[in-house]
Amino acid sequence: MRKNAMLTLLAAASCFICSTGFAQADDALMTAANKKKPEFVRDLATLVNIDSGTDDAKGLGQVETFLAQRLKDLGAKVEIVAAPPSAGKMVLGTLQGKGTKNIMLMIHFDTVFGVGEAAKRPFRVEANKAFGPGVADAKGGALIVLYAVDLARERGIDGYKTLTVLFNPDEEKGSAGSREMIRKLSADQDYVLIYEPPEAERVTVSTNGIAHVNLSVKGLASHAGSAPEKGRNAAIEISNQIVQLKDLGDPAKGTTVSWTVIQAGDRANIIPDKASAIADMRMSDLSEIARVQADADKIVQKKLIPGTEVSVKVEYGRPPFSKNPASDHLAAVADKIYKELGKSIVPVGMRYGTDAGFAYNPKSGKPVVLDGMGIVGDRIHSSDEWADLDSVAPRLYLTTRLLETLAKPDSE
Numbered sequence: 001m002r003k004n005a006m007l008t009l010l011a012a013a014s015c016f017i018c019s020t021g022f023a024q025a026d027d028a029l030m031t032a033a034n035k036k037k038p039e040f041v042r043d044l045a046t047l048v049n050i051d052s053g054t055d056d057a058k059g060l061g062q063v064e065t066f067l068a069q070r071l072k073d074l075g076a077k078v079e080i081v082a083a084p085p086s087a088g089k090m091v092l093g094t095l096q097g098k099g100t101k102n103i104m105l106m107i108h109f110d111t112v113f114g115v116g117e118a119a120k121r122p123f124r125v126e127a128n129k130a131f132g133p134g135v136a137d138a139k140g141g142a143l144i145v146l147y148a149v150d151l152a153r154e155r156g157i158d159g160y161k162t163l164t165v166l167f168n169p170d171e172e173k174g175s176a177g178s179r180e181m182i183r184k185l186s187a188d189q190d191y192v193l194i195y196e197p198p199e200a201e202r203v204t205v206s207t208n209g210i211a212h213v214n215l216s217v218k219g220l221a222s223h224a225g226s227a228p229e230k231g232r233n234a235a236i237e238i239s240n241q242i243v244q245l246k247d248l249g250d251p252a253k254g255t256t257v258s259w260t261v262i263q264a265g266d267r268a269n270i271i272p273d274k275a276s277a278i279a280d281m282r283m284s285d286l287s288e289i290a291r292v293q294a295d296a297d298k299i300v301q302k303k304l305i306p307g308t309e310v311s312v313k314v315e316y317g318r319p320p321f322s323k324n325p326a327s328d329h330l331a332a333v334a335d336k337i338y339k340e341l342g343k344s345i346v347p348v349g350m351r352y353g354t355d356a357g358f359a360y361n362p363k364s365g366k367p368v369v370l371d372g373m374g375i376v377g378d379r380i381h382s383s384d385e386w387a388d389l390d391s392v393a394p395r396l397y398l399t400t401r402l403l404e405t406l407a408k409p410d411s412e
């Protein structure tokens with residue numbers, strides 16, 4: 001998912017990796033990455049032309065087979081793991097190395113598009129841009145993972161203890177069936193890199209969490225023509241409540257609460273006895289859930305229509321990936337690597353939610369998580385979604401060099 005990006009200032013980081021530096025480009029690696037590009041684009045066409053919406057078991061199954069086979073070809077031990085209630089399964093690959101650090105690369109392979117979308121607008125390339133459903137979000141990202149692991153293998157990079165690859169089939173619908181696996185695997189990792197698409201040369205160092213505020217009103221039905229005074233109008237009460245509850249957000253904390261769905265009554269001649277509303281809530285601070293619930297509980301006590309019952313419940317969806325020094329530090333390492341290519345990377349905080357929220361544990365501050373590692377692209381979730389093919393080789397270079405760098409015992 002991708003909406004507004006907020007530039008996040010990067011805290012000055014000093015550390016072993018940053019101070020020793022590696023200004024010299026690894027030309028052989030960049031040449032190898034560039035060589036893989038035509039094959040990468042062919043694979044991207046194959047994946048984009050298979051519909052794999054979150055509910056499309058058949059399409060997800062085909063992509064799953066592709067990803068599993070590639071991981072096997074790379075020498076990984078591969079497991080296919082069911083992810084109920086999701087329609088697709090998770091593809092989990094593990095490679096053993098010779099070092100001490102556990103590193104996981106992960107991304108989803110479902111899209112927001114339905115069956116028939118790929119036939120309507122199949123993969124196509126115009127100049128340096130590739131188009132098609134899920135081309136950037138996140139089929140391009142899945143291939144960055146596979147090709148970077150391939151480059152690392154070719155170059156004998158095996159300084160990690162384990163290198164885990166997780167492809168999940170349900171991110172676009174909240175990762176209901178994969179979130180527990182993400183949490184469990186992440187708890188054992190030193191580093192988790194996530195391959196959502198950045199809009200430009202960026203990486204994501206924080207994302208918002210998501211919740212819903214559910215509001216409901218119980219009133220009393222009555223004939224709107226002959227006895228309106230005998231009813232308790234739930235529509236009027238919920239309107240009153242929404243006006244009262246419109247400022248639950250806290251701009252200073254980055255919390256937004258936006259009322260987006262309202263339902264009441266379905267016949268013009270009945271005073272409605274039920275009404276409900278939903279607000280979309282985004283937060284970067286988890287304690288905001290309890291704060292919003294407490295504030296809302298207080299506010300709804302004040303009613304306009306006597307005799308109505310009002311209840312409000314904050315329902316927690318995806319946790320935030322909170323801004324933290326370790327992710328800022330890792331972004332600085334990524335930037336240092338990009339500088340070898342004469343480029344730079346900007347760390348950003350995103351207002352949408354991703355699986356980074358399940359990977360990162362704010363209590364322990366572990367593992368070190370970095371998102372936005374995928375192919376550069378924009379207009380995602382729309383029919384204009386595109387991926388920047390010029391970003392393929394630099395992004396492969398970045399992940400391969402990170403695998404080389406982070407796997408060293410002295411990289412912390």
Ligand SMILES: [Zn+2]
Nearest residue numbers: 001137138196
């Ligand atoms: Zn995505």
